[in-house]
Amino acid sequence: MSTDIDRQWTSRLRRSVVAKLPPDKLLPDTQPAYVASWIYVFGVTTMAALGVVIATGCILALDGPQWWHSSSLGHFVNSLHLWSVEIFFFAMVIHLWGKFAMAAWRGGRSLTWVTGAITFMVSILTAFTGYVSQTNFDSQWIATQAKDGINSTGGGAFFNVLNLGQMLMWHIVLLPIGAVLLTVLHVVMVRVKGVVPPIVETVELSA
Amino acid sequence: MAQGWGLGALINLNHYGHYLQWHVFSISVANLLVIIVMIATFVAALVAPFPGRRNRKGPQ
Numbered sequence: 001m002s003t004d005i006d007r008q009w010t011s012r013l014r015r016s017v018v019a020k021l022p023p024d025k026l027l028p029d030t031q032p033a034y035v036a037s038w039i040y041v042f043g044v045t046t047m048a049a050l051g052v053v054i055a056t057g058c059i060l061a062l063d064g065p066q067w068w069h070s071s072s073l074g075h076f077v078n079s080l081h082l083w084s085v086e087i088f089f090f091a092m093v094i095h096l097w098g099k100f101a102m103a104a105w106r107g108g109r110s111l112t113w114v115t116g117a118i119t120f121m122v123s124i125l126t127a128f129t130g131y132v133s134q135t136n137f138d139s140q141w142i143a144t145q146a147k148d149g150i151n152s153t154g155g156g157a158f159f160n161v162l163n164l165g166q167m168l169m170w171h172i173v174l175l176p177i178g179a180v181l182l183t184v185l186h187v188v189m190v191r192v193k194g195v196v197p198p199i200v201e202t203v204e205l206s207a
Numbered sequence: 208m209a210q211g212w213g214l215g216a217l218i219n220l221n222h223y224g225h226y227l228q229w230h231v232f233s234i235s236v237a238n239l240l241v242i243i244v245m246i247a248t249f250v251a252a253l254v255a256p257f258p259g260r261r262n263r264k265g266p267q
Binding site for chain 2: 036037038039041042090093094097098
């Protein structure tokens, strides 16, 4: 017989979350033997790079949108920000190739695949707004080239790449929040469904 | 100029990029090199032995 406390939304939500993702699944001590391959390290490499991107971005935000042009420390942090982004995309694309090759959407993992794909697209948009927020000739060139493409879609009415303030806000607030939330959701989906087994392993198990 | 120390001493990056052109396709040498390194890394990740794999006892 359920009590009033059992029926309240906090109790029901807690029971549902714990049933779907118990603590030993959320933070497992071991992984299946097939995970012992270099192809499985690129997801966590991407997240480590994302951590450096966010940390260096927070440092860059401390003193406004132009200080890294005139300060050697700012130039150094700006370079760390750029190169961590390079590693981020380098690792994420190899992660994508690996997961595509092993058809990682198998076994009810379609949402894991979809969240990863959307995270990839949001990351590209985040990088793009970063390029047009550099406050140099490079960013002016990219913005003036991109405006024609975006205006041809009608999107320029809402997303004006020549508006530095708008691009910077998208780059440091909206898109990073989206990218991080999607990454968290992606990792939670991996925890819920488990790491996808190799195709050979699945065939052997089902035979 | 940062040129003269660090990587700048090994590779002179202070010039316009080199581009390869084939019909309508155009790519900078730098981007092509990154793509080649990515493909090489992907292949290496598939074939390189993972340390401790033989001794690993995880759930199957």
